[in-house]
Amino acid sequence: MKILTEHIDVPNIDTIDVFMKHGGYSAVQKALKKMTPDEVTEEVKKSGLRGRGGAGFPVGMKWSFLAKPEGVPRYLVCNADESEPGTFKDHYLMWKSPHTLIEGMIVSSFALGANTSYIYVRGELMYVINILEKAIQEAYDKGLLGKNILGSGYDLDLFVQPGGGAYICGEETALLESLEGKRGNPRNKPPFPAVKGLWQCPTVVNNVESIAATSWIVNNGGDAYAAIGVGRSTGTKLISASGHIKKPGVYEIPLGITVEDFIYSDEWCGGIREGHKLKAVVAGGSSVPILPAELILTTAAGEKRLMTYESLSDGGFATGTMLGSGGFVVMDETACIVHNTLTFAKFYHHESCGQCSPCREGTGWMDKVLNRIEHGQGRKEDIDLLVDVAKKIEGNTICPLGDAASWPVAAAIRHFRDEFEWHIEHPELATKPGAVFMRKGASWTK
Amino acid sequence: MKVTIDNITLEVEPGTTIMQAARMIGPEVAPPAMCYYEPLKGSGGKCRACLVKVTAGSEKDPRPMPKLVPACITAVQDGMIVENTVNEDVLETRKGIVEFLLLNHPLDCPVCDQAGECHLQDFSFEHGVSSTRTVEERNTFEPTDLGPNIQLNMNRCILCYRCVYTADQITDGRVHGVMHRGDHAEISTYIEKAIDNDFSGNVIDVCPVGALTDKTYRFKSRVWFSKPVDAHCECEKCSGKATIWYKGDEVIRVTGRKNMWGEVTDFICNGCRFDKKKTADWVIEGPTNVSRHSVISANKYGANLIKPAFPVLQAARDYKQINDDRDRSFLGIQPALPKSKKK
Ligand SMILES: Cc1cc2nc3c(=O)[nH]c(=O)nc-3n(C[C@H](O)[C@H](O)[C@H](O)COP(=O)(O)O)c2cc1C
Ligand code: SF4
Ligand code: SF4
Ligand code: FES
Numbered sequence: 137m138k139i140l141t142e143h144i145d146v147p148n149i150d151t152i153d154v155f156m157k158h159g160g161y162s163a164v165q166k167a168l169k170k171m172t173p174d175e176v177t178e179e180v181k182k183s184g185l186r187g188r189g190g191a192g193f194p195v196g197m198k199w200s201f202l203a204k205p206e207g208v209p210r211y212l213v214c215n216a217d218e219s220e221p222g223t224f225k226d227h228y229l230m231w232k233s234p235h236t237l238i239e240g241m242i243v244s245s246f247a248l249g250a251n252t253s254y255i256y257v258r259g260e261l262m263y264v265i266n267i268l269e270k271a272i273q274e275a276y277d278k279g280l281l282g283k284n285i286l287g288s289g290y291d292l293d294l295f296v297q298p299g300g301g302a303y304i305c306g307e308e309t310a311l312l313e314s315l316e317g318k319r320g321n322p323r324n325k326p327p328f329p330a331v332k333g334l335w336q337c338p339t340v341v342n343n344v345e346s347i348a349a350t351s352w353i354v355n356n357g358g359d360a361y362a363a364i365g366v367g368r369s370t371g372t373k374l375i376s377a378s379g380h381i382k383k384p385g386v387y388e389i390p391l392g393i394t395v396e397d398f399i400y401s402d403e404w405c406g407g408i409r410e411g412h413k414l415k416a417v418v419a420g421g422s423s424v425p426i427l428p429a430e431l432i433l434t435t436a437a438g439e440k441r442l443m444t445y446e447s448l449s450d451g452g453f454a455t456g457t458m459l460g461s462g463g464f465v466v467m468d469e470t471a472c473i474v475h476n477t478l479t480f481a482k483f484y485h486h487e488s489c490g491q492c493s494p495c496r497e498g499t500g501w502m503d504k505v506l507n508r509i510e511h512g513q514g515r516k517e518d519i520d521l522l523v524d525v526a527k528k529i530e531g532n533t534i535c536p537l538g539d540a541a542s543w544p545v546a547a548a549i550r551h552f553r554d555e556f557e558w559h560i561e562h563p564e565l566a567t568k569p570g571a572v573f574m575r576k577g578a579s580w581t582k
Numbered sequence: 583m584k585v586t587i588d589n590i591t592l593e594v595e596p597g598t599t600i601m602q603a604a605r606m607i608g609p610e611v612a613p614p615a616m617c618y619y620e621p622l623k624g625s626g627g628k629c630r631a632c633l634v635k636v637t638a639g640s641e642k643d644p645r646p647m648p649k650l651v652p653a654c655i656t657a658v659q660d661g662m663i664v665e666n667t668v669n670e671d672v673l674e675t676r677k678g679i680v681e682f683l684l685l686n687h688p689l690d691c692p693v694c695d696q697a698g699e700c701h702l703q704d705f706s707f708e709h710g711v712s713s714t715r716t717v718e719e720r721n722t723f724e725p726t727d728l729g730p731n732i733q734l735n736m737n738r739c740i741l742c743y744r745c746v747y748t749a750d751q752i753t754d755g756r757v758h759g760v761m762h763r764g765d766h767a768e769i770s771t772y773i774e775k776a777i778d779n780d781f782s783g784n785v786i787d788v789c790p791v792g793a794l795t796d797k798t799y800r801f802k803s804r805v806w807f808s809k810p811v812d813a814h815c816e817c818e819k820c821s822g823k824a825t826i827w828y829k830g831d832e833v834i835r836v837t838g839r840k841n842m843w844g845e846v847t848d849f850i851c852n853g854c855r856f857d858k859k860k861t862a863d864w865v866i867e868g869p870t871n872v873s874r875h876s877v878i879s880a881n882k883y884g885a886n887l888i889k890p891a892f893p894v895l896q897a898a899r900d901y902k903q904i905n906d907d908r909d910r911s912f913l914g915i916q917p918a919l920p921k922s923k924k925k
Contacts, residue, residue, distance in 0.1 A: 302763065319760065324627040324655055488764040490741055491628045493616075497682035500765040504718040521715055528678035531649045532630055 137364055139352045139372045140345065141388045144232045150267060152274035155235040163351035164280055167243045168288040171354070176247035180350055182358025184370035189215055189306075189343030190421065190461040192445050195350075201330040202248055203338040211339040212245045212253040213315065214347050217299050217306035219258055221422035221483055222463030225374035226344035228386040230257070231264050234271035238294065240347040242280060243354050245292050248340055252293050255344075256311050259299040268296050303487040307535045308341040310489065321489050322535035343461075345374055366392035369444035373459070375404075379466035382406035395419075395441045395448075396433050399466065412468035415580040416551075419448055420460020422480050423540030425547030426473070427457050429580055453547065469580040472572045473555045477548040478506040484541035495538035498529040502545055509556060512563030519556050523549055583660040584641075587611055588668050600653035600664055601632060605843065612843075613666050614676070614705050616683070616790055617742035618654035621847050625747050626654035629740065631679050631705060635672050638663040650675060673709070680710035686721045686765060687791075688737045696792030698805040698877045701844060702740065721765055728758075728771050731797050731856050732786060736768050739793035745769060745785035752781045752849050769793070780819055783855040787838045787846045798856050799835035806877040808834060810870035815863055819851035825870050833859045839870070 148154045155161070167176050181196030202210060214237065218226040230237055237255070245253045257265050272294055275281045283291050297315055299305045305314045309323035312334050333339020349371060353361050362370045369391040378384045381399065383406040389398060399414065400407045408414050417432040418424060434440055436455035441447050448459045467476065485503040490496040502525055505518050526542035533539070549556060558573040559566040566573070583594055587604050588611045594603045602620075604612045613634055618626035626632075633650035641661025650672060653664070666672060684706060691697040723736035741760070746769070749758035761770045786794045808827040815822040827835045836855045838846030858864065872878045 304763070324652070485764060490760075490762075490764045490767040491743075493629050493631075493679055493682045493740065496741065496765050496767075497685045500721070501682075501685055501716065501718065508718075515717075517715075528675065528682070532633060532675060532678075534627065 137372060137390045138388050139361075139364075140229060140236060140348050140374060141233075141386075144229075149233050150235070150271065152235060152271065152278060155233070159355075160235055161239050161278075161280055163239055163354040164242045165286065167246055167354045168286055168290055173247045173249055176243060176350075176354060179353050179358040180247065183349075183353045183361035184358075184365075184368060185346065185349055185353065185361065186369070186445065187343055188345035188349075188373065188461065190220070190423075192459065195342060195346050198330070198342070199248060199340060201328075202340055203331045204249070205338070209252065209337050210248055210250045211334045211337060212241065212248050212250040212347075213308075213311065213334060213339055213341045214241060214253070214255040214344055215306060215308065215311060215341050216255050216257040216344045217303075217311060218344070218461075219303040219306050219487075220461055220463055221480065222376060222378060222418060222465045223421045223461045224376045224378075225386050225462060227258075227261060227264060228376075229344060229348060229374065230261075231267060234268050235275070236348045236351070237268075237344055238271055238275055238281075239351045240349065241294055242275075242285070242292060244340075244342070244347050244350050245294075246290055247350075250340075251291050252295070254315060254334075255294070255296045256305070256315055257296060257298055258306075259301040262298070265296055265298050272296065302489075303483075304489045304535075304537060307537060310535065311341065312339065321491050322537075324534055364390050366442060366444050367446055369446060369459075373443070373462055375443070375462045375464050377405050377464045377466070379464075380409050380412060380468040380471070381466045382409055389443055391442075391444050393443050395443055398443055398464075399433075405464075405466065408466070408468050412470065413580045414466065415469045415471055416467045416473065418457075418463070418465040418467075418544075420458045421463035422465075422483065423543055424458040424460040425453055425456075425543050426476075426551065427455075427547075428551045428578075431455055431551070432457075453543070454550075457547070469574070470570075470572055473548050473552040474506070474510050474559050474566075477545055478503070478510045480544045481506050481541070484537065488537060488541070489535075492533045492538065494529040495533045495541065498525050498538070499541045501525055502541070506545070509559050510566075512559070512567040514556075514560035514563070516560060518560065519549055519553065522546075583658060585658045585660075585662045585664065587664045588666050594658055596658075598658050600634060600636075600651075600656050600658055600662075601626075603658055604653060604664075604666065609842070611666055613653045614701075614709060615654055615843070616701055616705060616740060617744065619744050619747070619788055620843070620845055621849075622744060622747040622788070623751060625742075625744060627652050629679070629683070629742055631676065631683075631709075633672060633675055633679070635665040635669045636662060637665055676709045677711055680706045681715070683740050684710070684714070685716055685718075686737070687740070688720060688722075690738075693801075694738065694792040695795045695800060695805075696738075696789075699844075700792060701790035723768060727797070728785075728794070729782065731783060731852070733795050733797050733800070734769060735793050735795070737793075738791045739769055739789075740791055741767055741769075742790055744788040744790065745794055748785050748788050748849075749782070752784060758782075758785070780851045780853070781849055783852045784838065784846065784849045786855075787840070787849075790844075796835055796837075796855075798859070802834045803829045810872060810878065812839065812867040812870050813864035814867065815854065815858060815865065817851060817854055820854060821848045821850070822854060823848050824850050824854055824864075826864055826866075831861070833861060833864075835859075 143149050143158045177199050185195045186192040216226050241253055281294050302320050304310045305320040307322045310320040314320035329339040364371050372388050372390050375387050387404050398404045414429040416426050416428050418426050435450045445459045449456045481503045485499040488495045488499045526546040529538045529542045555573045585603050590607050613632035616629035616631040632653040634653045636647040638644040640659035725735045728734050758771050761768050786796050808829045810825045810827050813826045825837050825839050826833050838850050840846055
């Protein structure tokens, strides 16, 4: 079942004529001519679509929280900042099929009553920005954007805004600050963007994939979307698969397939590269807890783990993780968990905006300690110190970057403490190039 | 609205923050503030020194809030119950905040002009632990001059943004901000452009640490060896109300007047601050009542030492009224905890 990527390999699908030949912009026709904004919102609610940017908050519910005071403009902002290590799905969709996003933007803006909307794109993706600009121009030329769209009386202007190249500008309130032309520091909440967002006006921020899915929902109905998937994980999800698998890439999966299927089936990742074994998976982008092979394939209760929000978080952080943004990073037994954790810690250290003391100082501290351990200078007490520093950051910061920085460190130690100990106790072995700890009896040892 | 902080209940106006409510009760229960500065709009919410536990959100919705909340920017709800000094979690987290703030702080207090009136010293004395767990090298920056009269020592900066708000709000033209991010962020005036503005000197007063210091005062004296005196002068640019600091007969520096929370409410101009260094320039009002910084008031005029070593646990248990002139008859003081010690 493909919703977003059904026509993605059609030649020239990035041009509006080819896109329309394959049914493109029918959702705009339907929504603007035959539906009211509330009816569109109602379908999105029924679909059970959840935010694809990471937190998984129901999109329809977020829309219904939007304040609608008289005479105050409302905005829809598409979050295309995608900078989380391991996640590259939005990039793929916008690059291959920009009109899929633009169609969703028109439908969603209509539902929210927004007459000006923005796509905030990660600054490094200049060529994608050019593709989007060209596609938007095509939509204007066809009367799908601008004044009185398709004679419906609804006006919409759509702008692309390049980001300045900071991961933190993906956090929705930092994004809004940046969009306003300021330094991208996250805001304290409340007030939430739904009440005071862009230029202090009510604003909805949604991920590229969340917005793109709304056209299909308008065309086929919320119930049809909800029929795909399991429980509260409805519809399809783009997964960015990378690491030690045979076929890395972006896959659109129906939510609810098993993790095992996703990793090993030829339809998806095609299994671990030849001659190697699965060691660990980071299932939802760098910020979610890493899980060892045995816990990613089956839950602690012994059930097969599914690619759903609920199943992946089964067991809480003790034995579970999160679906997050769907950045699925697979590691085989050659991957050193300490090295990997250090890489993530370095990233968060580099990307913290530096407003709040726990995140600013804590991310740097964890980076420095992990760096010492990795380079054979670890002390016994460092492991518990890392756990404690992570704990003191978590929950005490302005935005979730603090949590995102502490979870991977805490989880790596939770599941691979022996690897950290080995680095500390055998610095001469651990610092040999390519050296990796092998746990006796682990399923991933040869 | 009714709010209860550390078992003490009081009535406040809607829109009051937890910090403001706690300050009405007094310094025993007021959370520490490293970034919040009441006169500066938008300040607060950053340092996380003031995190408190809300055990009941409001009368209507008495559920506890899941995370600790910053007292300085969280508005009180009717019937809210807040725990500050009586909550172990809060005190433990605060120890962590002190530790984070000191992680890259140079601890060069012996040669720092701010020593003795430094909020970070107070904060770590009252809420920190005496040992350190870090062995990492500290991040360092080169000292720079911001104009002829102000020196920036970025090593000591805790990125509270107070000086940024000051520059934004009381000086015209934005020339002062933060560059870079994370623990490598720097306060900067963009290519060290001098801040030449009549009110730029106020960034020195708002800085909680010794990151921004007065070059006309550098190394002249330890603050506790100087005597602060309230004085005023005729000034066209500002109110002319200042505190002048004597060493012997010499005026060695001029600052804004700080209230008991260490905040200047009447910002002074650079003329008053940097150029009026003679007694003849001023009309003396009398000794400054230093209530916050015990080392400054020590051995002088018998000033109130209202906050000696912090009553570490359960201030509310031993709650006693502060000996000052504020009207606290409106406080409904209800210590719910049994009195363990007689004071
Ligand atoms: C540090 C940080 C970075 C984030 N980066 C992104 C991002 O690149 N793209 C994205 O869609 N959401 C990102 N988010 C989540 C957004 O804040 C926001 O929740 C999301 O855009 C909402 O869209 P959704 O409800 O459609 O998922 C980030 C959050 C944090 C804390
Ligand atoms: S948690 Fe980190 S990134 Fe987020 S506001 Fe605080 S310092 Fe900035
Ligand atoms: S220089 Fe001082 S006032 Fe400015 S941010 Fe740093 S600590 Fe705060
Ligand atoms: S004083 Fe409240 S967060 Fe800094």
